Amino acid sequence: xxxxxxxxxxxxxxxxxxxxxxxxxxxxxxxxxxxxxxxxxxxxxxxxxxxxxxxxxxxxxxxxxxxxxxxxxxxxxxxxxxxxxxxxxxxxxxxxxxxxxxxxxxxxxxxxxxxxxxxxxxxxxxxxxxxxxxxxxxxxxxxxxxxxxxxxxxxxxxxxxxxxxxxxxxxxxxxxxxxxxxxxxxxxxxxxxxxxxxxxxxxxxxxxxxxxxxxxxxxxxxxxxxxxxxxxxxxxxxxxxxxx
Amino acid sequence: xxxxxxxxxxxxxxxxxxxxxxxxxxxxxxxxxxxxxxxxxxxxxxxxxxxxxxxxxxxxxxxxxxxxxxxxxxxxxxxxxxxxxxxxxxxxxxxxxxxxxxxxxxxxxxxxxxxxxxxxxxxxxxxxxxxxxxxxxxxxxxxxxxxxxxxxxxxxxxxxxxxxxxxxxxxxxxxxxxxxxxxxxxxxxxxxxxxxxxxxxxxxxxxxxxxxxxxxxxxxxxxxxxxxxxxxxxxxxxxxxxxx
Numbered sequence: 001x002x003x004x005x006x007x008x009x010x011x012x013x014x015x016x017x018x019x020x021x022x023x024x025x026x027x028x029x030x031x032x033x034x035x036x037x038x039x040x041x042x043x044x045x046x047x048x049x050x051x052x053x054x055x056x057x058x059x060x061x062x063x064x065x066x067x068x069x070x071x072x073x074x075x076x077x078x079x080x081x082x083x084x085x086x087x088x089x090x091x092x093x094x095x096x097x098x099x100x101x102x103x104x105x106x107x108x109x110x111x112x113x114x115x116x117x118x119x120x121x122x123x124x125x126x127x128x129x130x131x132x133x134x135x136x137x138x139x140x141x142x143x144x145x146x147x148x149x150x151x152x153x154x155x156x157x158x159x160x161x162x163x164x165x166x167x168x169x170x171x172x173x174x175x176x177x178x179x180x181x182x183x184x185x186x187x188x189x190x191x192x193x194x195x196x197x198x199x200x201x202x203x204x205x206x207x208x209x210x211x212x213x214x215x216x217x218x219x220x221x222x223x224x225x226x227x228x229x230x231x232x233x234x235x236x237x238x239x240x241x242x243x244x
Numbered sequence: 245x246x247x248x249x250x251x252x253x254x255x256x257x258x259x260x261x262x263x264x265x266x267x268x269x270x271x272x273x274x275x276x277x278x279x280x281x282x283x284x285x286x287x288x289x290x291x292x293x294x295x296x297x298x299x300x301x302x303x304x305x306x307x308x309x310x311x312x313x314x315x316x317x318x319x320x321x322x323x324x325x326x327x328x329x330x331x332x333x334x335x336x337x338x339x340x341x342x343x344x345x346x347x348x349x350x351x352x353x354x355x356x357x358x359x360x361x362x363x364x365x366x367x368x369x370x371x372x373x374x375x376x377x378x379x380x381x382x383x384x385x386x387x388x389x390x391x392x393x394x395x396x397x398x399x400x401x402x403x404x405x406x407x408x409x410x411x412x413x414x415x416x417x418x419x420x421x422x423x424x425x426x427x428x429x430x431x432x433x434x435x436x437x438x439x440x441x442x443x444x445x446x447x448x449x450x451x452x453x454x455x456x457x458x459x460x461x462x463x464x465x466x467x468x469x470x471x472x473x474x475x476x477x478x479x480x481x482x483x484x485x486x487x488x
Contacts, residue, residue, distance in 0.1 A: 011396055014259055018394045150262045152255055154420040176398040176443045184424060187431050199420045 006140045007167050008174035009160040009181045012147040013109045025139045026116035027130065027163065029123065030146030031155040032201055033084045034071070034106025035227075036123040036217040040086040042236040043126075043223035045095035049234040051107035052100050061100040069101040074201075074208050085213050098233070105146035110229065113144055119229035124159060128221040131166040133237075141171060143181075154184075154199035155217075158192070161185025162220075192218050250384045251411050252418035253404040253425045256391040257353045269383045270360035271374065271407065273367065274390030275399040276445055277328050278315070278350025279471075280367040280461040284330040286480040287369075287467035289339035293478040295351035296344050305344035313345040318452050329457050330369075342477070349390040354473065357388055363473035368403060372465040375410040377481075385415060387425075398428075398443035399461075402436065405429025436462050 010019050029035050038049050052058040055070055055077060062068045062081075069082035076083025084103055101107055113119050117139050122130045134141055143163055145156035161181035164173065173179055188195035193215060196202055202214055228237040254263050273279050282293050296302040299314055299321060306312045306325075313326035320327025328347055345351055357363050361383055366374045378385055387407055389400035405425035408417065417423055432439035437459060440446055446458055472481040 011255065012259060014262065015256060015394065015396075018258065148420075150259065151419055152259075152421045152424070154424055157420075157424060174444075175395055176392075176401075176445070177396045179442055179444075180396070180398055180401060180424070180428060183428060183431060187427060198423055200418075200423075201420070 004170065004172045005138060006174035007143070007164055007171035007178055008141070009143045009145065009157070009164065009178040011145050011152045011157060011177050012150050013112050013144065014147075014150040016112055016144065019142055021113065021116040021142070023139050024116050024142050025118045025120065025134065025137055026113040026142050026144055027120045027122045027134070028106065028109045028113055028144045028146060029156045029159045030103065030106030030109065031123060031159050031217055032205060033086060033213055033217055034101070034103040034146065035121045036125055037084055037086050037089050038101070038121050038227050038234060039123045039125045039223055039225060041089040041094060041099060042227050042234070043225045044090045045092070046089070046099055047096050047235070048098045049227070050098060050100045050232065051110040051234060052102040053108065053111050055102060058100050058102040066100045067094065067097050069099055071103045073104060074205055085210060086216050087213070105148060109144050109146040114229070116142070121227040121234060122159065122163065124162070124218055124220050125222045126225055127162055129224045129226050131163060133226055134163070135167055135170050140174070141167070148201050153201055155196050155201065157181045158185050158188060158196070162189070248414065248416045249382060250418035251387070251408055251415035251422055252385070253387045253389065253401070253408065253422040255389050255396045255401060255421050256394055257356050257388065258391075258394040260356055260388065263386055265357065265360040265386070267383050268360050268386050269362045269364065269378065269381055270357040270386050270388050271364045271366045271378070272350065272353045272357055272388045272390060273400045273403045274347065274350030274353065275367060275403050275461055276449060277330060277457055277461055278345070278347040278390065279365045280369055281328055281330050281333050282345070282365050282471050282478060283367045283369045283467055283469060285333040285338060285343060286471050286478070287469045288334045289336070290333070290343055291340050291479070292342045293471070294342060294344045294476065295354040295478060296346040297352065297355050299346060302344050302346040310344045311338065311341050313343050315347045317348060318449055329454060330460050331457070349392060353388050353390040358473070360386070365471040365478060366403065366407065368406070368462055368464050369466045370469055371406055373468045373470050375407060377470055378407070379411055379414050384418075385411070392445050397445050399440050399445065401425045402429050402432060402440070406433070
């Protein structure tokens with residue numbers, strides 16, 4: 001019998017240097033709202049997304065013909081085509097387009113993970129599809145929570161816990177953070193919205209009047225799509241591989 | 245009515261730079277086993293403990309007449325008087341003595357917190373006494389989990405959660421990590437040993453044959469003592485203040 005591969009959770013990008021990315025599949029999660037938007041955009045027909053670190057770099061990409069999107073501190077940045085609400089990524093005008101996107105936490109976590117074997121993007125919206133793919137893989141898995149400016153947050157941890165719960169039969173739980181994430185998800189999954197409403201980022205978003213974004217981002221398995229980084233671009237991976 | 249002070253949890257020393265220590269009371273916790281040993285030693289009559297960063301520095305303090313104690317990777321270091329088992333800190337020969345101590349995680353977390361308004365040491369063993377003191381204070385509180393070589397661990401998080409649960413009426417929960425710690429403690433408190441036996445550090449310690457240390461360190465309120473840093477030395481604080 002083969003030794004099981006492991007599954008682990010990095011609760012903040014500030015802890016990422018403690019983990020080995022070599023031969024590891026990284027799944028980045030920024031539930032409210034960057035990775036939920038990415039999944040929504042690709043599911044709605046956008047061709048690809050380019051995660052970008054800075055506002056300036058992202059703004060400059062407008063000249064190259066890309067749609068540009070930017071969020072800082074929960075708000076859309078002035079002068080950009082799009083912000084960070086998943087509803088704005090359902091627009092038919094995005095079909096076939098490539099979007100350059102920069103956000104406070106999510107795109108930063110993706111950039112930091114670039115040396116991994118593979119970088120995927122996860123959200124509750126594509127949880128089932130993500131897990132169906134991961135359970136066929138023979139590498140270790142690391143869930144990277146985007147967190148909030150380095151501080152651990154509840155919603156990304158709960159998502160990581162959902163993935164650990166689904167995969168723990170096939171993968172060994174590597175560390176306590178994965179165990180803790182699973183425990184928190186199991187405690188909260190029947191009451192996810194009420195649980196998440198206690199948390200700091202949700203309080204922050206509610207002040208901005210975007211409660212319907214929160215409810216949307218907590219929906220499980222709305223899309224059968226798996227965004228994957230390829231040469232710096234996030235694209236929907238080919239699903240014919242997954243239908244076995 | 246006065247604005248409430250806040251209570252927060254830093255899940256790893258690697259995240260400590262994200263928190264302000266100014267005007268903040270820091271409580272360091274390394275449940276398995278450094279801070280449990282410190283509480284036990286002072287409760288058993290040791291005069292004070294000097295947390296020391298390196299093995300070499302600690303060894304050199306033998307010449308100055310101190311008892312010296314060192315643990316690395318769960319094991320007592322060769323050539324030292326004491327390791328990191330709480331039972332060895334109950335010895336009557338420690339009465340009135342000062343112990344220089346270095347451990348893998350706990351003493352490092354204390355050294356990193358030195359700029360706080362006040363640095364206390366907590367464990368399940370002195371939980372009630374610690375909380376009785378904290379609830380009378382008018383500063384913000386930050387629980388610093390010693391973690392394991394930077395990676396978040398369950399036992400320190402559960403302890404932090406126990407403190408948050410006891411103080412949440414008098415202090416505002418500042419961030420999701422404090423909320424998560426409280427949720428985990430509430431889920432586990434009636435079954436603490438079984439919960440902690442799942443975690444990585446406990447598996448590590450069990451291999452070293454020190455299960456009775458673990459059971460000992462999970463006992464609540466065995467000692468009415470509060471270790472506090474004063475000029476680099478950890479001493480039992482004066483309890484006449486607490487009896488109001």
